[in-house]
Amino acid sequence: MAQTGSSSKRRNQRDEATRKVIAAEARAASVSTNGRAQITLSTGVVLNLRPVPKQFIYEATRAFERPRVPVVLNNDKGRDEENPADPDYQEAIQRYVVETANAATDVALLRGTEISEKPETVPGPDDTIWIQEMEVLRMPMRDNPRARYLAWIKAVAAPTDHDILMLLGEVGRLTGVSEADVDDAVQRFRSITARDEDREPQVK
Helix, strand or coil, X not given: CHHHHHHHHHHHHHHHHHHHXXXXXXXXXXXXXXXXXXXXXXXXXXXXXXXXCHHHHHHHHCCCCCCCCCEEEECCCCEEEECCCCHHHHHHHHHHHHHHHHHHHHHHHHHHEEXXXXXXXXXXXXXXXXXXXXXXXXXXXXXXXXXXXXXXXXXXXXXXXXXXXXXXXXXXXXXXXXXXXXXXXXXXXXXXXXXXXXXXXXXX
16 A cells, blocks of 8 residues: 555656646747737747636536435435445546646637648648648548648647647746646646557457
8 A cells, every 4th residue: 555655756746847848848939920820830830829718618617517425324324425436436536627628728728729820741721731631530620721730730730649648838927827737638638648658459
Protein backbone atom coordinates (compact mmCIF):
# COMPACT_ATOMS: atom_id res chain seq x y z
CA MET A 1 0.00 0.00 0.00
CA ALA A 2 2.90 2.31 0.83
CA GLN A 3 4.39 1.61 -2.57
CA THR A 4 1.14 2.63 -4.24
CA GLY A 5 1.13 5.92 -2.33
CA SER A 6 4.76 6.54 -3.16
CA SER A 7 4.13 5.81 -6.83
CA SER A 8 1.16 8.16 -6.87
CA LYS A 9 3.23 10.90 -5.22
CA ARG A 10 6.03 10.50 -7.78
CA ARG A 11 3.49 10.61 -10.60
CA ASN A 12 1.95 13.81 -9.21
CA GLN A 13 5.39 15.37 -8.87
CA ARG A 14 6.22 14.39 -12.43
CA ASP A 15 2.93 15.85 -13.70
CA GLU A 16 3.58 19.07 -11.79
CA ALA A 17 7.07 19.33 -13.29
CA THR A 18 5.66 18.70 -16.76
CA ARG A 19 2.99 21.37 -16.21
CA LYS A 20 5.62 23.92 -15.27
CA VAL A 21 7.75 23.10 -18.31
CA ILE A 22 4.75 23.41 -20.63
CA ALA A 23 3.76 26.72 -19.05
CA ALA A 24 7.29 28.06 -19.45
CA GLU A 25 7.51 26.95 -23.07
CA ALA A 26 4.08 28.43 -23.77
CA ARG A 27 5.25 31.78 -22.42
CA ALA A 28 8.35 31.55 -24.60
CA ALA A 29 6.42 30.53 -27.69
CA SER A 30 3.68 33.08 -27.14
CA VAL A 31 4.44 36.61 -28.31
CA SER A 32 2.43 39.73 -28.93
CA THR A 33 2.30 41.19 -32.42
CA ASN A 34 0.44 44.46 -32.89
CA GLY A 35 -1.31 43.80 -29.60
CA ARG A 36 -2.31 40.27 -30.59
CA ALA A 37 -1.05 37.22 -28.75
CA GLN A 38 0.47 34.53 -30.95
CA ILE A 39 1.92 31.09 -30.46
CA THR A 40 4.29 29.05 -32.61
CA LEU A 41 3.57 25.33 -32.75
CA SER A 42 5.94 22.42 -33.32
CA THR A 43 5.00 22.36 -37.01
CA GLY A 44 6.04 25.99 -37.50
CA VAL A 45 2.41 27.10 -37.78
CA VAL A 46 1.80 30.44 -36.06
CA LEU A 47 -1.64 31.03 -34.60
CA ASN A 48 -3.22 34.25 -33.38
CA LEU A 49 -4.81 33.73 -29.96
CA ARG A 50 -7.88 35.41 -28.52
CA PRO A 51 -10.10 35.02 -25.46
CA VAL A 52 -13.11 32.73 -25.71
CA PRO A 53 -16.48 33.84 -24.32
CA LYS A 54 -17.00 31.66 -21.24
CA GLN A 55 -20.64 31.23 -22.22
CA PHE A 56 -19.50 29.26 -25.27
CA ILE A 57 -17.60 26.82 -23.06
CA TYR A 58 -20.57 26.55 -20.71
CA GLU A 59 -23.02 25.88 -23.54
CA ALA A 60 -20.74 23.26 -25.10
CA THR A 61 -20.20 21.32 -21.88
CA ARG A 62 -23.70 21.53 -20.42
CA ALA A 63 -24.98 19.49 -23.37
CA PHE A 64 -23.61 16.47 -21.50
CA GLU A 65 -25.60 15.38 -18.46
CA ARG A 66 -23.57 14.32 -15.45
CA PRO A 67 -24.47 10.75 -14.45
CA ARG A 68 -26.38 10.36 -11.22
CA VAL A 69 -24.95 8.25 -8.43
CA PRO A 70 -26.96 5.01 -8.25
CA VAL A 71 -28.88 4.24 -5.08
CA VAL A 72 -28.99 0.77 -3.52
CA LEU A 73 -30.75 -0.64 -0.50
CA ASN A 74 -28.50 -1.20 2.51
CA ASN A 75 -30.21 -4.16 4.16
CA ASP A 76 -28.22 -3.78 7.37
CA LYS A 77 -29.31 -0.18 7.83
CA GLY A 78 -32.71 -0.58 6.24
CA ARG A 79 -32.34 2.44 3.99
CA ASP A 80 -31.23 3.47 0.51
CA GLU A 81 -27.66 4.69 0.09
CA GLU A 82 -25.67 6.08 -2.80
CA ASN A 83 -23.17 3.69 -4.35
CA PRO A 84 -20.49 5.68 -6.21
CA ALA A 85 -18.38 2.51 -6.54
CA ASP A 86 -20.89 0.97 -8.97
CA PRO A 87 -18.88 -0.12 -12.07
CA ASP A 88 -21.47 1.18 -14.53
CA TYR A 89 -21.50 4.54 -12.76
CA GLN A 90 -17.70 4.71 -12.76
CA GLU A 91 -17.65 4.02 -16.49
CA ALA A 92 -20.35 6.64 -17.10
CA ILE A 93 -18.39 9.24 -15.08
CA GLN A 94 -15.23 8.54 -17.07
CA ARG A 95 -17.19 8.96 -20.29
CA TYR A 96 -18.70 12.21 -19.00
CA VAL A 97 -15.25 13.58 -18.12
CA VAL A 98 -13.91 12.69 -21.56
CA GLU A 99 -16.89 14.20 -23.39
CA THR A 100 -16.90 17.48 -21.46
CA ALA A 101 -13.11 17.83 -21.66
CA ASN A 102 -13.19 17.23 -25.41
CA ALA A 103 -16.01 19.75 -25.84
CA ALA A 104 -14.15 22.43 -23.86
CA THR A 105 -10.96 21.74 -25.81
CA ASP A 106 -12.80 22.04 -29.12
CA VAL A 107 -14.31 25.39 -28.10
CA ALA A 108 -10.90 26.71 -27.05
CA LEU A 109 -9.26 25.65 -30.31
CA LEU A 110 -12.10 26.74 -32.56
CA ARG A 111 -12.93 30.10 -30.99
CA GLY A 112 -9.57 30.93 -29.45
CA THR A 113 -7.28 30.56 -32.47
CA GLU A 114 -6.85 31.67 -36.06
CA ILE A 115 -4.08 31.20 -38.58
CA SER A 116 -1.44 33.89 -38.75
CA GLU A 117 1.11 32.12 -40.92
CA LYS A 118 2.30 28.64 -41.79
CA PRO A 119 5.19 26.98 -43.60
CA GLU A 120 4.61 26.27 -47.29
CA THR A 121 5.15 22.58 -46.59
CA VAL A 122 2.16 22.45 -44.23
CA PRO A 123 -1.23 22.19 -45.98
CA GLY A 124 -3.90 24.62 -44.86
CA PRO A 125 -7.42 23.70 -43.74
CA ASP A 126 -8.89 24.63 -47.12
CA ASP A 127 -6.15 23.05 -49.24
CA THR A 128 -7.25 20.28 -51.55
CA ILE A 129 -4.83 17.77 -50.04
CA TRP A 130 -6.29 18.19 -46.55
CA ILE A 131 -9.88 17.90 -47.80
CA GLN A 132 -8.90 14.74 -49.70
CA GLU A 133 -7.28 13.31 -46.58
CA MET A 134 -10.47 14.00 -44.62
CA GLU A 135 -12.42 12.11 -47.26
CA VAL A 136 -10.07 9.14 -47.16
CA LEU A 137 -10.14 9.05 -43.36
CA ARG A 138 -13.95 9.40 -43.37
CA MET A 139 -13.76 12.43 -41.10
CA PRO A 140 -17.18 14.07 -40.55
CA MET A 141 -18.35 17.46 -41.81
CA ARG A 142 -15.49 17.96 -44.26
CA ASP A 143 -17.76 20.36 -46.19
CA ASN A 144 -18.08 22.62 -43.14
CA PRO A 145 -15.13 25.07 -43.17
CA ARG A 146 -15.13 25.51 -39.38
CA ALA A 147 -15.18 21.75 -38.82
CA ARG A 148 -12.31 21.45 -41.30
CA TYR A 149 -10.37 24.10 -39.41
CA LEU A 150 -10.87 22.36 -36.05
CA ALA A 151 -9.82 19.00 -37.47
CA TRP A 152 -6.83 20.65 -39.17
CA ILE A 153 -5.67 22.23 -35.89
CA LYS A 154 -5.71 18.89 -34.08
CA ALA A 155 -4.31 16.73 -36.87
CA VAL A 156 -1.97 19.03 -38.82
CA ALA A 157 -1.09 22.31 -37.10
CA ALA A 158 -0.90 21.01 -33.51
CA PRO A 159 -0.38 17.24 -33.85
CA THR A 160 1.29 16.65 -30.48
CA ASP A 161 -0.19 16.64 -26.98
CA HIS A 162 2.42 19.25 -26.11
CA ASP A 163 1.02 21.62 -28.77
CA ILE A 164 -2.55 21.18 -27.52
CA LEU A 165 -1.56 21.67 -23.89
CA MET A 166 0.26 24.92 -24.73
CA LEU A 167 -2.77 26.17 -26.66
CA LEU A 168 -5.16 25.29 -23.84
CA GLY A 169 -2.97 27.08 -21.32
CA GLU A 170 -2.57 30.27 -23.34
CA VAL A 171 -6.18 30.52 -24.54
CA GLY A 172 -7.34 29.84 -20.98
CA ARG A 173 -5.10 32.62 -19.67
CA LEU A 174 -6.44 35.09 -22.25
CA THR A 175 -10.00 34.05 -21.45
CA GLY A 176 -9.47 34.86 -17.80
CA VAL A 177 -9.81 31.29 -16.60
CA SER A 178 -8.15 30.79 -13.22
CA GLU A 179 -4.82 29.00 -13.12
CA ALA A 180 -6.45 26.22 -11.10
CA ASP A 181 -9.11 25.69 -13.78
CA VAL A 182 -6.47 25.75 -16.52
CA ASP A 183 -4.48 23.15 -14.60
CA ASP A 184 -7.63 21.06 -14.22
CA ALA A 185 -8.28 21.21 -17.98
CA VAL A 186 -4.68 20.25 -18.69
CA GLN A 187 -4.83 17.32 -16.27
CA ARG A 188 -8.07 16.10 -17.82
CA PHE A 189 -6.53 16.23 -21.26
CA ARG A 190 -3.45 14.38 -19.99
CA SER A 191 -5.58 11.69 -18.35
CA ILE A 192 -7.56 11.19 -21.56
CA THR A 193 -4.46 10.85 -23.71
CA ALA A 194 -2.83 8.54 -21.15
CA ARG A 195 -5.93 6.33 -21.14
CA ASP A 196 -5.94 6.25 -24.94
CA GLU A 197 -2.27 5.22 -24.94
CA ASP A 198 -3.01 2.41 -22.50
CA ARG A 199 -5.66 1.09 -24.87
CA GLU A 200 -3.31 1.02 -27.85
CA PRO A 201 -2.11 -2.48 -28.82
CA GLN A 202 1.41 -3.19 -27.69
CA VAL A 203 3.92 -3.87 -30.44
CA LYS A 204 6.00 -6.94 -29.63
